[in-house]
Amino acid sequence: MNTIVNAPSMSIHHLIDTIIHNDPWLAPYRSQLTHRLIAIEARRQQLCHNQNELIDIASGHEYFGLHFRDNKWQLHEWAPNATAIFLVGDMNQWQISSEFQFQRIDDHGHWALQLPEDALHHGQHYRLHMIWHGGEGPRIPAYARRVIQDNQTLIFTAQVWHPKSPYQWQNQFKRPQVAPLIYEAHVGMAQEEGKVGTYREFTEKTLPRIQAAGYNTIQLMGIPEHPYYGSFGYHVSSYFAPSSRFGTPEELMELIDTAHGMGIAILIDLVHSHAVTNHVEGLGLYDGTSYQFFHEGGRGRHPAWDSCCFNYAKPEVLHFLLSNCRYWLDTFNVDGFRFDGITSMLYHDHGLGQAFTSYDHYFSHNVDLDALAYLALANQVIHRLRPDAITIAEDMSGMPGLALSTAHGGIGFDYRFAMGIPDLWIKYTKDIRDEDWSIVHLWQELINRRHDEKTISYTESHDQALVGDKTLIFRLADAAMYWHMNRDDEHLLIDRAMALHKMLRLVTLSTAGHGYLNFMGNEFGHPEWIDFPREGNHWSYHHARRQWSLADNPNLKYSLLNNFDRMIITLCKTYDVLRYSTVHILWVRDDDKVLAFERQGLVWVFNFHPEKSFTDYPIPAPAGEYEVILSSDDADFGGHSRIDTHVTHLTLPVEDSSIEGHPQRLHLYLPTRTTIVLKNRQYWSTQKSG
Known part of the structure; x- marks a missing residue:
């Protein structure tokens, strides 16, 4: 594993010299860059105590939570403020009893419980009953691997998950070293019916569509369990439990395995930037304190997202998050991650209201070095375990070095999103008349990227499709899409919309640095917006679905846009367009x-x-x-x-x-x-x- 401090001091100077050579504007910040490298290595040494491998530190999921080993059930928890913990559930009629009481095993807040083989059975529901000074309450275990919600009461419980026949993987897969052509997808809304789709439906119906479309990578949203479906999966409650609303863990494994058989890599969104505030099914007051996993006081709450902010300086929190990275690689064979909300992590003010027009913003006291160190260590763990895995940073600030390898003094992400490009298209299609478009400005913005870091471009992601915003095609055509998308219907507004939709997507793909992303359905101009069931829409699923029949209907113009997308993806792969970033x-x-x-x-x-x-x-x-x-x-x-x-x-x-x-x-x-x-x-x- 790459380390920094253990190398001669000359190595740090060499790394910094290389970084500055690639970007001379960083020269005034030499001391801050050096300090970052030292801080990352210091944090690694703190965790490893100069003895253990970082990947071993990232194996907490094999210890904490519920496991069946050596013909007995073993449960371990970390809850330093708790005074007592009990297991309650179907096995004891949800009653507190000494038979199911945890024992505190050290002064660091670790608790353990062992039960005989016949004490628990596959499918049983359970929770923890946590007691602390001045209070008590039910909790879903932090490392729970299966969490379900009762359809009637809406209450979440953990579930004993120990099937007699574990899933047998069919495909050995190593991600090809090719430019990622990413199909961003959401399992629940990947079907046309007004309901929550399943892993199995996605496997049977959506995977073949993606394969036919030519994309080589799928980025799945909303996989870790989240209590509010409409959060798109970005308010996570159970980090080690794949969302049960889509099916079983084995059905998710089958989805990933089938994709691998098609030659398609699977990435999932990893939300380590914040957590849902919920107490019972989340980590908000896990052991009765608000600061067990998160910062204490105001720093522990995100002012814009109404969520909890992790304390990346705490070794136990780093164990939890690093183990979460490893868990998805070990258990589900995912091929990498998109790290969500990186900007919020990197800055104490979460980047809110910042324009990031000066390099000073990247090296001020506003930068959270603890978060920066965590991200570097997470990338070390992921790439040590799976050298072929990829990590993508969703950062709108432009932080230098984010997508530079740790071996070269960076944070270690393989790619960063070119997040300014969809904003560019919104500005041009919304605020500027066609005749006033500056092609010189467009060109400059399309190729404006750090040339020592790899980027992934896109015209629009799920962000632009959410209710309150508009997809690119809907911004161009608006209500005319309801009446004039028949192939034999000549309409000037639709003609303009389709022409520009094709041009903007192709110019984005052809100028992309090293990869390209499309959100599910946008390739054929899916109409309208995404709106998950909520009180404001009478809990309707009407807009939380994908109308594939529009693209399948040869009498509609959606099929023509679909044809075009397949052609440009094929062209990109045939001529290896993204092999070199030079344009x-x-x-x-x-x-x-x-x-x-x-x-x-x-x-x-x-x-x-x-x-x-x-x-x-x-x-x-x-x-x-x-x-x-x-x-x-x-x-x-x-x-x-x-x-x-x-x-x-x-x-x-x-x-x-x-x-x-x-x-x-x-x-x-x-x-x-x-x-x-x-x-x-x-x-x-x-x-x-x-």
């Missing part, structure tokens, strides 16, 4: 609204002009023969077939010898609001022969 600008003009660039031997040309089509438009390009491999104007994609894709295009020399850059030009027909992709035959014949 070479060829042409950008605000007056013509034309953008052209070269990547991987392909020339990508976009005409964003709302009115003008251009004939014989000159585009600088490497010399050679080109063929059109994609036109957004094809009828199969809802276009008007104005581009002849069978024509071979030859570059012509520029007569003016003073012209800089490529002395050759492609002369192209560029209809309004279209994009074409051209393949350089010479480049790709060389690639094949090589």
Whole structure:
């Protein structure tokens, strides 16, 4: 495992020199960068006591909670403020009894209970009854692996889960070293019926769709148990229990195993930035104190999310969170994680109201070094256990070094989300007239990323689809989608919406640094918004579902958008577009609204002009023969077939010898609001022969 302090002091200086070489703007912050590396290593040594491996420290889930070993049941809990703990449930008619009383085994708040084999049985419901000075109450064990909710009373209980036949994994899977093309999905709303979908339905119905769409990675939302369905899974109560509202743990295993058999990696959202405040089914007052897992006082509550904030300085909390990382890898064979709410973790003020326009924001006293150290250690654990696993940081602040490996002095994430891009598309489609779009500004924002860190781009995620906001297609078309999405219905607003929907998604994918994400259903322009059952909508599931039939209906234009998405994903994989992050600008003009660039031997040309089509438009390009491999104007994609894709295009020399850059030009027909992709035959014949 990579360590820092144990290496000669020269190693730290070398790491910092490398970081600053990659980003000279970091030079004034050398001392702060050094301090961070030392703080990370100090925290690792505190946990390991210079003896244990960090991955062994991250195995608390094999000790705490309920386990059946050596023909007996073993239960262990950490509750330092408790004065007594009892197991109550079906096995003792929910009565407190000495037979089921835990014993305190040390001065650090560890408790233990052993029971004979016949004391508990698979499927029984149970809780802890926690007693502390001045109070008592029921609790769901912090490490519970199965938690269910009664449909009538809505009460949560833990469940003894010890099936006679454990799940037998069928597929040995190692994530391919390819750019992640991520399909963000939610199991519960992945079906068309107005209900909560299941793991098995997702396996049988949704996985084949994702496979056919060409995505190689699935990011599952809302897997750890959460009491409020409408939270999208971001107010977690039981960190080690896959949500039972979707089915059993074995059915989740089957989902992951089946995806692996299809060559698809599975990531899950890991929410270690905060926790639900609930007392019984959450960790809010687990042992009678608000500060067992969280900060004490106001620092322990998130002012915007009404949730609890973990204390990343506490070794026991780090044991809990690091074990949670390992648990999902060990038990469910997941292939990595998207860490949610990183910005909230990194800053004492949670980044609220911050614009992050200066590097000073990344190195002020506002930075939570304890959280930063935890994230670095979490990445060390994950990558030590699974070198092929990937971790993604959801950070809107732009913290330098976040997606730099720990071996190079970073925090260790493999990727970070380019979160400014969906905001860019909202701004342009909502606030700026088409004729006023600045293509120069668009280009600058699309490629604005840290070049020493890997990024994943997206036009929209689940955030833009939630009630109160609008999906990209709905922002472009609005109510016209209700009446004019039949294929034979010519409508100017729908025509514009579909043209831009295709262009914005393709320009985002083709300029992405190292990966791309799409939220479930957005690929075919799923209409309307997402709204989970709540009092305000009379507990309706109408908007908490995906209308796949729209994409399946060949008489609707949704099917055409679906065709286009499949084509661009196929193109991206066929030509390994995201293999290298370098994108070479060829042409950008605000007056013509034309953008052209070269990547991987392909020339990508976009005409964003709302009115003008251009004939014989000159585009600088490497010399050679080109063929059109994609036109957004094809009828199969809802276009008007104005581009002849069978024509071979030859570059012509520029007569003016003073012209800089490529002395050759492609002369192209560029209809309004279209994009074409051209393949350089010479480049790709060389690639094949090589």
